[in-house]
Amino acid sequence: MKIIKKLALVAGIGALLSTTAHAEGLTGKIIGFSQIGSESGWRAAETSVTKAEAEKLGIDLKFADAQQKQENQIKAIRGFIAQGVDAILVAPVVATGWEEVLTEAKEANIPVVLLDRGIEAPEDLYLTSVASDQVKEGRVAGEWLVGQVGDKECKVVELQGTVGSSPAINRKQGFEEGIAGAANVSIIRSQTGDFTRSKGKEVMEGFLKAEGGGAGICAVYAHNDDMAVGAIQAIKDAGLKPGTDILVVSIDAVPDIFAAMVAGEANATVELTPNMAGPAFAALDAYLNAGTVPEKFIITESKLYTPADDPQGEYDRRKGLGY
Amino acid sequence: MRRSNLKAHLLRPQFAALAAVLFINWLLFPGFFAITWQDGRFFGSVIDVLNRGAPVAILAIGMTAVIATRGVDLSVGAVMAISGAVAAVMVSDGTPAVVAVAVALSAGLVCGLWNGVLVTYLDIQPIIATLVLMVAGRGLAQLVTEGSIVTFADPLLIYIGTGSLLGLPMPVVIAAVLMLLATLAVRRTALGLLIEAVGVNRSAARFAGISSRLLLLLVYTFAGFCAAISGLIVAGDIRGADANNAGLWMELDAILAVVIGGTSLLGGRFSIPMSVVGALIIQAMNTGILISGFSPQFNLVVKSAVIILILVLQSPMAAQWIARRTTAAERTPR
Numbered sequence: 001m002k003i004i005k006k007l008a009l010v011a012g013i014g015a016l017l018s019t020t021a022h023a024e025g026l027t028g029k030i031i032g033f034s035q036i037g038s039e040s041g042w043r044a045a046e047t048s049v050t051k052a053e054a055e056k057l058g059i060d061l062k063f064a065d066a067q068q069k070q071e072n073q074i075k076a077i078r079g080f081i082a083q084g085v086d087a088i089l090v091a092p093v094v095a096t097g098w099e100e101v102l103t104e105a106k107e108a109n110i111p112v113v114l115l116d117r118g119i120e121a122p123e124d125l126y127l128t129s130v131a132s133d134q135v136k137e138g139r140v141a142g143e144w145l146v147g148q149v150g151d152k153e154c155k156v157v158e159l160q161g162t163v164g165s166s167p168a169i170n171r172k173q174g175f176e177e178g179i180a181g182a183a184n185v186s187i188i189r190s191q192t193g194d195f196t197r198s199k200g201k202e203v204m205e206g207f208l209k210a211e212g213g214g215a216g217i218c219a220v221y222a223h224n225d226d227m228a229v230g231a232i233q234a235i236k237d238a239g240l241k242p243g244t245d246i247l248v249v250s251i252d253a254v255p256d257i258f259a260a261m262v263a264g265e266a267n268a269t270v271e272l273t274p275n276m277a278g279p280a281f282a283a284l285d286a287y288l289n290a291g292t293v294p295e296k297f298i299i300t301e302s303k304l305y306t307p308a309d310d311p312q313g314e315y316d317r318r319k320g321l322g323y
Numbered sequence: 324m325r326r327s328n329l330k331a332h333l334l335r336p337q338f339a340a341l342a343a344v345l346f347i348n349w350l351l352f353p354g355f356f357a358i359t360w361q362d363g364r365f366f367g368s369v370i371d372v373l374n375r376g377a378p379v380a381i382l383a384i385g386m387t388a389v390i391a392t393r394g395v396d397l398s399v400g401a402v403m404a405i406s407g408a409v410a411a412v413m414v415s416d417g418t419p420a421v422v423a424v425a426v427a428l429s430a431g432l433v434c435g436l437w438n439g440v441l442v443t444y445l446d447i448q449p450i451i452a453t454l455v456l457m458v459a460g461r462g463l464a465q466l467v468t469e470g471s472i473v474t475f476a477d478p479l480l481i482y483i484g485t486g487s488l489l490g491l492p493m494p495v496v497i498a499a500v501l502m503l504l505a506t507l508a509v510r511r512t513a514l515g516l517l518i519e520a521v522g523v524n525r526s527a528a529r530f531a532g533i534s535s536r537l538l539l540l541l542v543y544t545f546a547g548f549c550a551a552i553s554g555l556i557v558a559g560d561i562r563g564a565d566a567n568n569a570g571l572w573m574e575l576d577a578i579l580a581v582v583i584g585g586t587s588l589l590g591g592r593f594s595i596p597m598s599v600v601g602a603l604i605i606q607a608m609n610t611g612i613l614i615s616g617f618s619p620q621f622n623l624v625v626k627s628a629v630i631i632l633i634l635v636l637q638s639p640m641a642a643q644w645i646a647r648r649t650t651a652a653e654r655t656p657r
Contacts, residue, residue: 038470039567163619192619196568197472197561202375206613209368210352213359226472230561237485239361256474323471 026285027058032080033089033277037068041254042274044322046091046116050277057281070094074101081108087127087284089277091115102126111287115276123296128283130276130298134170135177137251137302138223140270142178144304145219145249146185148267154218157207158190159200159231161223168192171223171251188216193227200227204234214240219247225257225269232265243267253305255318261311271303274321336636337584337600344604344629345369348611355614364487368610370495376606377494378403378553378570382577383584383598384498384505385549388542390581392522393590394442394449396543399577401460402434402550403570407558408467411475420479428551434460435547439540457574464566474563484559494556498599501549506595515593518542522590580605583633604633 031054038044047063054061062085064076070093080088081104088110092098095118102125105112114129145156158175161168172190179185189207193200200222208214214235222228228250235242242248242265250257253271260266283294305314348368349355358367382399389396406427413423434456441452475481486493509515520528521535529535550570558564583601586593608629612622635641 041471044470160619163622189616190618191613192622194568197563197565198557198568201561202371202609203613205371205375206368206610209354209371210614210616212354226565233485233561238366256472322469 025057025289026281028060029086029284029288030060030062030083031087031089031281031284032062032064032076032083032085034064034066034073034076034080034091036066036073036091036093038065038322039068041323042252042272045274045318046276048320048322049274050089053275053277053281057285059281066093068093070097077101077105077112081105081110084108085110086288088112089115089280091276092117092119095120099125111284113280113284115280127287128280128294128296128298130280130283130300132272132300132302134167135174136299137270137272138171138174138176139178140174140302140304141171141221141249141251141268142175142185144178144268144270144306145221145247146179146182148247149182149185149218151184152218154185155188155211155216156185156219156221157204157211157217158187159193159203159220159222159227160190161192161195161227163192165195168223175221187221193222193230195224195226197226197230200230201234202230203227204231205237208234208238208240214238214246217246219249222248222250225250225252225254228266228269229256229260232260236265241265253303253314253318254323255315256323258305258311258315258318261305261307262315264307266307268304268306271301271305273300273303276300335585335597336633336641337597337604340583340633340636341600341604341607344607344611348607348614351611351615360490363490364492365490368614370492372603372607372610373495374492375610376603377492377498378556379573379576379580379605380498380599380602381494381501381549381553381556382546382573383580383602384501384595385542385546386574386577386581387584387586387593387595387598388505388509388518389449389546390522390578390586390588391518391590391593392539392542393525393588394539394543395453395578395588396435396438396546396550397450397453397574398434398438398456398460399546399550399553400570400572400574401457401464402431402547403554403557403573404461404464404564404566405434405467406431406551406554407564407569408464408473408566410480410555411473411558411564412467414475414477414480415473420477423477424479424483424555427555428548431547431549431551431554432544433547434550435544436540438547439543442543443536443539461566461571464564464569468564468566470566472563472565476562480555480559481562482559483555484557484561494560497552497556501552502595502599505545509595519591519593522593576605577602579630583630583637585637 035047066072077088098119098121102112106125111127113127116131118129191203193203211217220231222231228248232242232248235246240246248266249268251270253269257266257269279298286292355368358365386396409430410423410427414420438453441447442449483493488496517533517538520533521538525535557569580601581598583604584597608626612625
């Protein structure tokens, strides 16, 4: 009897809250955010964008930095549950081992939203996951290049990410899909640059030597902007003009690639948006206030930026985000 | 046991290995040995091998001295990140480049001294003592750069990484000069002998009157200094300090270069120029893989296969086998 009374009371209060809160959006809500850490510039930007979005919406964001450790994330999530937060955002550091703590959150009726990485757990344990489509990122880059070169013969060299990493596999596959329809565009060399500037430069130096000093290369496609920045320097060292003699297309949209665009040395980049929290907050707003269950996978936009898109403005806008 | 004639030196397996790797590169890419003159500097794949091999070669010069004392320095990669980060942050704050370079090199000296103190005064095993800085050092570097890649446009720092002197890339010039000075220092004075004595038996060396503590402090500090130079080079090369990736795993390449060069991890006999040859073998292999057109999944497999082959050729068993074959051939009358 007691339990039923309690349940009724909770339901009553819940109904009351939802009717009053609907007009207020997420203002005053407490949301916990368990971030992986700050292993890359993009991650730091994601953290600062999430905090800014939360402030804009009037959310009381509880931030926990896990320093690359799953046990810290699990501890943080348990802490959020104990505090009775309204929702939890998690950027999971690994794919496995989440069932137990997510079940605890589910039992406490706290919706969990995954950011930018998926996990291997039953889908009913989390509300939704917000992530980019890495295959699409590669495809957008490939389609841009096909549109850019027209009917001209175009030999592409590819700087892959770390061998076996999912962005490297997916961005390669996507680019190949993007150029599949154009017989005049082909990848002639492909090597890993480990997502770093110095490796990107070293690999590009090798490519330029192997292809007659770069005369045979029409474009370079890099799986991230950092490798592209390294490749741009290698192209300059070889006495060619990046952006003109050899087209440069890459993925991520970090500030330094916009600086290269301003200098006319890069041609296109596909954005991996650090704003994963925006769509997550929108989904939570709809769920908490109107009970709308969002789709299980929310895909962020893979926006293409070229020198026509105000690179100086983009550079200034991103510089302060912690990239 | 010690063969000293010139012919024996040139017949060392390291030179054979380097020649073999270069030959394979030439087979894979016929233009490998082509060198052209461009923008006031030499330009070609062989120059790339020298240029890209320079940071590891410089690390290997310092590492040779450490390994000769039966030690090892795992922290050099992290020290590279620290030195690059310090220099980049200082010049982007407006400090004159000369001061920034001096401070970055001093940071390397301090890091090396720290390792030396842990090894000598606290008697911690070198692999553990330097592991501390390997892990913590990268964190320090990230703290200095606040986690982002600090870019700069300072001409001096860029010159250290990408400039050229007499047509040769600056990193190559720096590595060559450092190799020459270090070799002269250990071979034209008693320093080399003292290092070998400490490496063979530290207590015996002490009883013989060698101040082994001072000597150990010196070699670890020197290794830190070499790492700082390497760090400046890789930062100048990409015009930015990347604390997450600069020098990552390069301590292992440096140790490998020393071992390929024939210096034993058990201390004692060592050769700085041979360690540099070891570094060039590794880089020739890396460059070969890049221009070969193999898919990157094979990179590490090819690399490890070649290294195993080189180490087998250098093993005492192979040396015995070759010696037996040559004596047998000499006995056969013709």
